[in-house]
Amino acid sequence: MSEISRYNFRETEQKWQKLWEDGKVFEVSDNSSKTYYVLEMFPYPSGNIHMGHVRNYTLGDVLARYKRSCGFNVLHPMGWDAFGLPAENAAIERKIHPGEWTYKNIATMREQLKTIGLSYDWSREFATCDPDYYRHEQKFFLDFLKNDLAYRKESYVNWDPIDSTVLANEQVIDGRGWRSGAIVERKKLSQWFLKISHFAEDLLAGLDKLTDWPDKVKTMQEKWIGKSVGAKIEFRIANRESRGSNDSDHTTRITVFTTRPDTLFGMSFCAISPQHPIAQRLATSNQQLATFIEECNRIGVSEEAVEKAEKKGFDTGLKVKHPFDSNREHPVYIANFVLMEYGTGAIFGCPAHDQRDFEFATKYGLPILPVVSDPGRESRVEEAYTGDGTIINSGFLNGLDVTKAKEKAIEELLKLECGEKTINYRLRDWGISRQRYWGCPIPIIYCASCGTVPVPEKDLPVKLPEDVTFDKPGNPLAHHPTWKHVNCPKCGKAAERETDTFDTFFESSWYFARFCSDTSDPNPLSKSATLKWLPVDKYIGGVEHAVLHLLYARFFTRALHTCGYLEMDEPFKGLMTQGMICHETYKDAAGNWLCPEDLLRNDEKILDKKNGQPVTVGRSEKMSKSKKNVVDPREIITSYGADTARLFMLSDSPPDRDLEWTEAGIDGSWRYVNKLWRLLLEQNDAEAEQPDEVASLKLRQETHKTIARVTEDIERFRFNKAIARIRELSNLLGTLTDKNPGDAKTETVNAIVHLISPFMPHLAEELWQQLGHQDMLAHRPWPKADPALCVEDEVTIAIQINGKLRATILCAAEATREEVESLALSVKNVQDFLKDKQIKKIIYVPGKIINVVAV
Ligand code: ANZ
């Protein structure tokens, strides 16, 4: 037997990475129509890869490699989501240009990604900050304008008065700007919007067809779209100041949106938003009211902030008439909990059946009249009843149930011409203007004479200027001495560019489609290429993108379809959301977080390396810099190799679950890699003897069953199970010491090498070569299981009745409990014994005994 050398992962991994790259092994070919598109959410080039990236890309890589070996023409590209705020922060903090910082990071991260051995087609790589990429989205924007899918309007934003910038809702923490700490204000700004609301119904209906998406993501999108069926009701203002004949609707009526027209008789007030036109008008002549509105504006614009704030109202003195009873009049309040951006910006309040209205009515001493019978009324205190019931105290609606009463109320409103059925969506149009430098410039010019003028297509791209400074707060594009000054494309007079840039979600809304064509293609989206590749067969990424990114991409696909660029509506056929990577947390005696490297492991004890003090071990949490429980993938790959890291990531838990990173786990994977190396090469070395027929058949059966199961497991994204099955087969091979299965061994060895190749591609290629094969494993077809060798084993099961053996049956070893039970109960002898008895319980010992307890 020749000496088997130790597995040298460093040399091996580099060797194969180079061979794959030099041989352009993973470059997509155009010669096969059997296509498969695997895509992982592309990274933001922050500087270094983290474990979450490694998991995400490894999951995609397994699928891509597997599908390729199944004969698919696989598209598996990678690029960079390269615009964004961190680059500007780096510019401020380190005085480095955002572009330079970004491209440097891309170079670093590209090299780091290459050490993982991912089967990307790097020829399609791009960064979204390349003018060659963003010029296309400037063109899309112009097309959206033409197709009435983009518009400009004044809207309220969260404004940070210190950084003089708009903040996203997520950047407002406890009412303060996340960076400056300044109290955030509401401010009215002119912003560009994309009309995602135009597709609200279609985006909702489309979810039903996404059968290969996780339910939780679909539910989140459904909630986000937030369809509410209800009614619009117009209330006449009873005591308005007379203004003569040119009264607008705003001075004579208040229109509300309600989902509960059945509760109209329980109404006790109307409330309008502080930003409602009536409120604004009244404030011009009422200082107290103006102050109240100003206070409301300080809450910020997010629904959450409004929800949390104490409910407050301001009585306008106006009264509205009840539509069903002209004798009733109700006060009109301005209330801080009414959002201008939802429905009509006005409500009617029914305190008995809405908790917020209840609190409001209690605070301001307004009547609380129940109109839906409440079975638990006696016990309910200080609480609105929101359940179903029979309508009471409601004139012509009395006696109806809630659903019927809603219909009847709407019928009546229609007759009275003061209301109608309506559908409202929570989904708002997407505000895409950002007062930032490091984003795609919005291709618009403002001219004093011509107004808003789109940049002519021939002048695209509108490129970002290179010479910018970050020494002043606010947007560097607005400060730039020359950039924004242009001549109006229409009249030629001096005009100014839009200095806002697109929200960075704009870039990630269509990158998957750009990957379909060669980067040299001057068209943004080639029809034949997108028809060939889209929708993406499997999209893999974090569940944190369940709404924004994934919804925007679905919207963009529809919008680009409308504009004639694409032929389909859904971008992602299949979606897989991976779990997080977690790790234990550690704190020193003073309560400060400690990194895993700061620890000294002494027997059972864990001590602080600095001072030998005991360390408190906390629960496992998502790896994060703030808790210092991160493990750097670069270190893992340097000390164990990429395959070991991949193996651990894939085998520890199912892809959609959280993964617990442990040193013991990575060590275990390392040992298995080495064991497999020796085991498979040893088998190859064994001398030929007279084979044992029984052992041979048994091994062949196990091998083919494993092929079948692993194939099925990969198809179903059960990578951890697939690996467990391969381990079982390799264990079996390792225990075949006294029997000689002959050639079957070679077949098993080859199968194992093949089956591990999507998971541990370097190790597999090297083994394949060491076993004497000339070709590359990446070019070989996936092994096929022989069905004749996959028949399941049968087991004999004893059937007992009250503990006494009455019969035996033969069952497939894989049979479920239900199958075994029904088979057992169908046996004649068993039926005879049970004839006059009643079955109390059936106890099943899998694969052995079934005991029927009967009296
Ligand atoms: C009267 C009423 C009576 C209501 C009742 C509820 C219960 P969803 O389901 O989320 O669509 N509403 C309408 N517009 C609003 C706004 N701009 N800001 C704050 N609240 C608003 O909720 C619809 C309900 O939310 C509407 O139905 C309205 O209150 C309130 F027993 O009208 B309801």
Ligand code: ZN
């Ligand atoms: Zn002009």
